Amino acid sequence: MSSIVSGVSSAARSMRKRGMLVWGIIILLIWLACSLGFAALMVQTGADFLSGFVFGQTIGFIFFLLGLILFLIGFFAELKASRFNRRDIAQANALHHRLVEFAQTPRQVMYSVPDDVSVSGARIIEIERHFDQQTEGAITGAMETSMRMFATSFGASSSSTYATGDDTARSFGTSVSTTSGSLSGTTIANLSLSQTTRANLMGDALFAVFEVDGNDTYRVVSMSAPGVRDWMAEMITAVSEYYGGQATHSGGVVAAWVPTLTQNYGPQDVSYATDRLKALAARPYEDRDEVLLSGTTIGRNAMIATHMRIGEAAPLELLPAAFPSALGAALGTASAGAVGAAVAAHAIGPAETR
Numbered sequence: 001m002s003s004i005v006s007g008v009s010s011a012a013r014s015m016r017k018r019g020m021l022v023w024g025i026i027i028l029l030i031w032l033a034c035s036l037g038f039a040a041l042m043v044q045t046g047a048d049f050l051s052g053f054v055f056g057q058t059i060g061f062i063f064f065l066l067g068l069i070l071f072l073i074g075f076f077a078e079l080k081a082s083r084f085n086r087r088d089i090a091q092a093n094a095l096h097h098r099l100v101e102f103a104q105t106p107r108q109v110m111y112s113v114p115d116d117v118s119v120s121g122a123r124i125i126e127i128e129r130h131f132d133q134q135t136e137g138a139i140t141g142a143m144e145t146s147m148r149m150f151a152t153s154f155g156a157s158s159s160s161t162y163a164t165g166d167d168t169a170r171s172f173g174t175s176v177s178t179t180s181g182s183l184s185g186t187t188i189a190n191l192s193l194s195q196t197t198r199a200n201l202m203g204d205a206l207f208a209v210f211e212v213d214g215n216d217t218y219r220v221v222s223m224s225a226p227g228v229r230d231w232m233a234e235m236i237t238a239v240s241e242y243y244g245g246q247a248t249h250s251g252g253v254v255a256a257w258v259p260t261l262t263q264n265y266g267p268q269d270v271s272y273a274t275d276r277l278k279a280l281a282a283r284p285y286e287d288r289d290e291v292l293l294s295g296t297t298i299g300r301n302a303m304i305a306t307h308m309r310i311g312e313a314a315p316l317e318l319l320p321a322a323f324p325s326a327l328g329a330a331l332g333t334a335s336a337g338a339v340g341a342a343v344a345a346h347a348i349g350p351a352e353t354r
Contacts, residue, residue, distance in 0.1 A: 003089055003092075003093050004092065004093055004096050004253070005089055005092045005093070005249040005252070005253065006089070008081070008085050009085060009088055009244075009247060009248045009249050009252075010246070010247040010248070011084070011088070011244050011247040011248045012081045012082075012084050012085035012088065012248075013081070014247075015077060015080055015081040015084060016074075016077055016078060016081045017073055017074045017077040017078075018074065018078075019074075020070045020071075020073045020074040020077070021070070021071060021073075021074025021075060021077070021078065022074070023067075023070050024067050024068065024069070024070030024071030024072070024073070024074055025067075025071060026067075027063055027066055027067030027070065028064065028067035028068065028071060030063065030067075031060050031063040031064045031067055034056070034060055034063075035053055035056045035057065035060050036053070038053070038056035038060075039053035039056060042056075085249075088244075088248050088249045088250055089249055091243075091249075091250045092248075092249035092250045092252070092253045095243075095250055095253050095254060095331060096253050098330050098331065099253075099254070099257050099261075099330070099331075101330070102326070102327065102330040103257075103260060103261065103264055105326065107264070107265060107317065107320075108315075108317075109322060109326070110265045110320035110321075110322045110323045110326065111306050111307045111315070111317045111318075111319070111320055111321070111322070112294075112306070112307070112322060113296070113306060113321045113322050115296070116294045116295060116296065116306060116321070117294070117295060117296070117297050117303060118292065118293065118294045119210070119212060119218050119292070119293040119294075119303075120290070120292050120293075121212060121213060121290050122210035122211065122212050122218060122290065122291045122292070122293055123210060123211050123212075123285065123288045123290060123291070124208060124209075124210055124277050124280045124281050124288055124291065125209050125210065125211050125217070125281070125285075126208060126209040126281070127206075127207070127208045127209075127274070127277045127278050127281045128207045128208070129204040129205065129206065129207070129274045129278075130204060130205045130207060130224075131203060131204050131205075131224075139192070203224040203225060203226040203227070204224055204270065204271055204274055205221070205222060205223055205224040205227065205270070206220070206221060206222035206270060206273060206274050206277075206305070206318070207219075207220075207221050208220045208221075208277055210291060210293065216301065217301060218293065218301050218302070218303065219299075219301060219302040219303075220293055220295065220302075220303055220304075220305045220308075221298075221302070221303075221304055221305070222270055222273070222304065222305045222318040222319060223270075223304075223318075223319060224270060225266060225267050225268065225270045225271065228266055228267050228270075228319060228320070229262045229266040232261065232262045232265065232266060232320070232323060233258050233262050235323075235324060235327070236254065236255070236257065236258045236261060236262075236327070237255060237258065239254055239327070239328075239331060240252075240254040240255040254331070261327075265320045265323055266320070267317050267318050267319060267320065268317065269316035269317045269318060270318055272316065273308060273310075273316040273318060276310055276316075277291075277310075280310070289310050289311035290311065291308055291309065291310050291311075292308060292309040293305060293308050294306050294307050294308065295307075295318075295319070295321075296321060304319060304321075305318045305319065306318055306319045306320075306321045307319075
């Protein structure tokens with residue numbers, strides 16, 4: 001099976017110490033050349049070559065030791081980077097193939113959680129929609145600066161010459177100089193701020209109150225579809241960062257799946273569910289269809305809805321609450337399998353990728 005990634009990741013490259021490796025080789029070569037040259041000179045004086053070579057180490061041993069240390073540091077860093085990169089590639093391939101399988105999971109699986117609370121026979125009594133808001137702004141303007149500088153300088157010098165009794169001349173001189181100055185300026189800034197707030201008319205969150213059995217109420221909320229997709233994208237990105245982010249092959253593979261997974265499993269019925277509920281609320285109470293609610297409780301008689309069914313219609317998907325656990329299980333299995341197949345070592349984690 002061909003690999004979907006190749007080359008050396010940024011994290012693996014950061015583990016290398018190529019400079020130490022190169023300098024270690026250079027110093028060892030210089031040491032060897034100097035030692036052989038010194039031994040050759042000793043031969044010309046009648047000494048034995050081996051004796052001359054050994055004698056030369058009384059001076060050159062420090063260079064040999066320095067070169068050897070640098071070489072070993074660089075060499076073992078290369079081995080560490082190579083092992084890490086092999087594990088990273090194996091894990092990236094396993095993650096990719098597992099995500100391919102994960103992407104085939106039916107959508108309805110993500111919208112059903114075993115611990116969900118279900119409420120049947122609910123009738124709508126209040127419904128509101130809240131649109132996502134996006135604000136864009138800009139600061140424009142101009143800045144004008146004027147500077148003034150003033151400086152003064154004063155200098156004076158004097159000298160005198162006189163003759164001594166032995167027909168020699170002596171000369172004395174003094175010099176005094178004073179310089180002073182000042183710098184002042186004024187800056188004027190004219191700035192203007194403009195902003196525009198727009199509502200995403202396809203990004204409405206749901207808030208509704210239902211009456212159950214004629215004597216109890218249930219409050220139901222749901223995030224907007226764009227908000228849920230952003231939440232999913234942040235979750236997948238966090239998983240990618242756990243594997244090292246874009247610095248590793250594994251992190252890059254996971255991050256590349258953000259658009260596909262959010263498109264496959266993001267909710268598509270939030271706005272439609274709100275429209276249906278508003279239509280029900282406009283009917284007389286006794287003509288309103290009963291609603292089956294399912295979701296996670298967030299307080300007394302309050303829930304975040306994962307899905308709902310109006311009358312006998314198909315379920316409306318609102319929040320893929322099972323997505324985090326399903327994604328975690330899929331990637332956890334892929335990580336364990338990849339590392340076991342690549343090397344008998346522990347899986348790549350945050351401490352090792354830093």
